[in-house]
Amino acid sequence: MAVSDGGGQVSAARRPVVGRRRVAQFMAGLARGSMAGFDIAFATYNSMPAVLFHQAGTLDSVLLIEVTDGLISALYAMRNPDKLRDAAALRTLTRQQED
DSSP states (O other), rough: OOEEEETTTSSOOOSSSHHHHHHHHHHHHHHTTTTTOOOOEEETTTOOOOOOEEEEEEEEEEEEEEEEEEEEEEEEEOOOOOHHGGGGGGEEEEOOOOO
16 A cells, blocks of 8 residues: 655645555656656654655655565655655664674
């Protein structure tokens, strides 16, 4: 399932996208279309893995990835500019070395 929030201020899917195939097609379409050329970074937000999408140095979207039993179970796209202000303090993910 993929859900997006534009807060009525920016474009976002109006209804949840349900099903693995539909979500994959939806995400692939974004990658080829409106999100092509964006800079991305990986971070954590609300204790969840996240992908940050920047355009011209400005944060455009945060994609939160919900993981259940080691598998992606849901995607939550935050595009609402009011909520993105809070995302400015996101930390980049780093890989920890095992002892």
